[in-house]
Amino acid sequence: MPDTEMRLSDAETGAPMVVIGLDERAGLPDLQMRLRELGFMEGEPVCVLRRGQPGGEPLAVRIGASTFALRRIEAACVRVASRQVK
Amino acid sequence: MTAIPIDSRRLTPPTLALVGNPNCGKTALFNLLTGSHQKVANYAGVTVERKEGWLRTPAGKRLAVLDLPGTYSLAPNSPDEQVTCDVLAGRLPGERRPDLVLAVVDATQLARQLRLVLGLRRLGLPLVVVLNMTDLARARGVDVDVEALSRALGVPVVSTVAVRGGGADALFRLLDAALPPVALAASAGSVVDDYRQVKDILTTLGLDRVPAHAFTDRADRVLLHPLAGPMLLFALLFLIFQAVFAWAEAPMGWIESATALLGDFVGSVLPDGLLRSLLTDGLIAGLGGVLVFLPQIVILFFFILLLEESGYLPRAAFLLDRLMGGVGLSGRAFIPLLSSFACAIPGIMATRTIQNPRDRWVTIMIAPLMTCSARLPVYALLIGAFIPARRVAGGLELQGLVLFALYLAGIVSAVLVAWLLKRLGSKDRQHTLLMELPDYHWPSLRNLAIGLWQRVLIFLQRVGGIILALTVLLWFMASFPGAPADFAGAPIEYSFAGRLGHFLLPLFEPIGFNWQIAVALVPGMAAREVAVSALGTVYALSATADDTAQALVPLIVAGWSLPTALSLLAWYVFAPQCLSTLATVRRETGGWSAPLLMAGYLFALAYAASFVTYRIALACCT
Known part of the structure; x- marks a missing residue:
């Protein structure tokens, strides 16, 4: 049974997630392409490691073996679902 | 008279281009290959500036080495990535197309970095993959079979430990052999195809599960902590300014x-x-009056280089992103602005890594407010002459404290100017960050x-x-x-x-x-x-x-009088008069409006600040 989808920006800090897909966003051309180049691909494990303060921004996101800093608006383009930890 | 045929190959040695992701150890490899034989354009911005060097292989072959700006892909997203792509395509005027590409790959980040290698393979240039940081990968339980990887990619792969000397023997042997033949141009791959292909290769080689760097995770728990992180950053900057005065004394x-x-x-x-x-x-x-400040400049650069090498700089950008976002800047602007503490010129050139043109423009406008090292001699002279060398509350050097305050004054004005520019500009802009937080490593x-x-x-x-x-x-x-x-x-x-x-x-x-x-x-x-x-x-x-x-x-x-000295210090916080900075701004923005606006507003701020300082000091002193 597939878990409920959510945006990466709404994912709980430290919760293991998996990338379901990427959305286009007006005002941020090429963002989707760029995220893909950095490894945000369908099926990749992803996790929000920590959030900056105040306002929970920016996000430090683990994808593959790399860590990237994203603003919320960027993370909102990534659709994710909860991942079962084996 | 007959023209003497000129063999152009003898005039210009074959050029070898280093290409790789940012933070893959490319610059360390460049240093290892070329040693002291480097030609850096006058102002060395680590990632943006054109760096060329040369090397002689053990067999005596002379090669030119070009250190290209780091890039994640061959679809450029920023002006400095554009340079890399244009050079590789032979499109950059005045720049010869390289004869051989060295793809530098961080062995701990294979998945992301090999996708760039696939792109480079399609260029049709001879290609050698240099596997960097294999010692760090091994420490994390990742042992790369170099031969198997070479077979899978269809290009030679050599392993080096670039950060330490002597790790490049295999690479030198390969360069001494005939340059490898042009790789077969593979099918025009999409991002998705490349992703699948790399995943297949890594799965076959048993390299698809790389554990995260445990030390980096532990360190970030403290260094990126919402409260401890900013406090440590502030303490670190403070320590640097104290050291600039205390260590340089002798x-x-x-x-x-x-x-x-x-x-x-x-x-x-x-x-x-x-x-x-x-x-x-x-x-x-x-x-003699200028030369005396060499020790202080060396100390300041020592710290900047240390932060840059260790991987801490992007963390500082992470911590300051909210603050910078509040005044309409991207967290990415932090690195150009920090470089501006050395000199505004490499700082302004480093703004090429900012994709959004308006973010870049605002960053350029406030870069001269970061106190550059050329102002240090002026500060040091005046502080040394007029501020007593004594300890105040908690054993802090008063002179170092004043220096810190002057740097702070520049930063605060930069924040105010950026905020003002944001208010004047359009409000519907989206600010992007999307910045790698690389693993920490010991600076070499x-x-x-x-x-x-x-x-x-x-x-x-x-x-x-x-x-x-x-x-x-x-x-x-x-x-x-x-x-x-x-x-x-x-x-x-x-x-x-x-x-x-x-x-x-x-x-x-x-x-x-x-x-x-x-x-x-x-x-x-x-x-x-x-x-x-x-x-x-x-x-x-x-x-x-x-x-x-x-x-x-x-x-x-x-x-x-003391008011005169304080007024001159205030003047130099803004110091509108630097022709090379204005010339760089003209070149980078392609017009006169930005440099003229910059000179005008800096002069007005300098005059106003000096006027207020002088009048207040005069009132207090009499």
Whole structure:
């Protein structure tokens, strides 16, 4: 049974997630392409490691073996679902 | 007459281009390959500047090595990535297409980095993959089978440990062999195809599960902590400014004594006359006054390089992103702005990594408000002369504290200017960050040493070049025309420089400057630190003929009031006069409006700040 989808920006800090897909966003051309180049691909494990303060921004996101800093608006383009930890 | 055929291959050695993701150890490999044989354009921005070097292989083959800006893909997203792509395609005017590409790959980040290798393979240029940081990968349980990887990719793969010397033997052997033939152009791959292909390769080789760097995760828990992180960052910056003063004290003393000895020696050997005046008043007083700040510049750069090498800088950008976002800047602007503390020129050039044109424009506009190292001599002179060297609350150096406050004043004004520009600009912009937080690693002494040496060279070239020329010119202007015998004041007041100073005086008198300062500000337009050597020359020539070798500090302590000194310090927080910065802004923005606006607003701020400082100090002192 597939878990409920959510945006990466709404994912709980430290919760293991998996990338379901990427959305286009007006005002941020090429963002989707760029995220893909950095490894945000369908099926990749992803996790929000920590959030900056105040306002929970920016996000430090683990994808593959790399860590990237994203603003919320960027993370909102990534659709994710909860991942079962084996 | 027959034309002599020129074999162009003999004139220009084959060029080898280093390409790789940012933070893959590319610059360390470049240092390892070329050693001291590097040619860095005048201002070395680590990732944006064009760096070329050369190497001779053990068999004697000479190769040129080009260190291209780091890129995540061959679809450029920013001006510096564009440079890499254009050079590789042979599209950049004045730049030869490389003969061989070295794809530098961090062995701990294979998945992301091999996708770039697939893109490079499609270029049709000979390609060698250099597997970097294999020791770090092994420590994390990732043992890469180099031969298997080479077979899977269809290109030669060599393994190096670039950060330590001696790791490049296999690479040298390969370069000595004939350049490998052009790789077969694979099918035009999409991002998705490349992703699948790399995943297949890594799964086959058993490399698809790389554990995260445990130390980085542990360190980030503290360094990126919402509360501890910013406090540590602030403490670190504070420590740097304290060190700039405390550590430099002894070596500065040595340079001062050496200058004084040399001045006395020349003064005693040469007969009184123009030549003696040129050497002691012009060159030794002028250049010695600037050279004395070399230790402080070395210490400042040591810390900047250390932060850069260790991987801490992007964390600082992470911590400051909210703050920068609040005033309409991207967190990415942090790195160009930090570089501007060394010099605004590499800082402005480093803004090429900012994709959003307006973010980039605002960052360029506020870059000169970051206190550059050329202002350090001026601050150091005035603080050393007017601020008592004593400890205040908690054992802090008062002088270091004042220096920190001056740097802080620049930062606060930058925040205000950026905020103002944001209010004036459109409000519907989206700010992007999307920045890698690379794993921490120990900075290598070798890379630190090479980086520091380049900075020292640049400083010495400035001292030997433009500062020398301006010092001689100023000495000339301050010595001629000679005053008639019945002239009442010091002879310098009769000279061109003296008249210029008196001409400018009405403009600067309201902010407490005397005519000597007004004279020194003029050559300071070409290089800010010249203001110090200019003061050295002006005061050396103002003194009575007997005591020419006298140091500058006692002269200005005797001649200036405290409000004047504080006013000049405030002026230099904004220091509108730096022609090379304005020229760089013109080149980077492609027009005159940005440099003119910048010069105008900086001058207005400098004048206002000096006026307020002078008036307040005057009211307090009387």
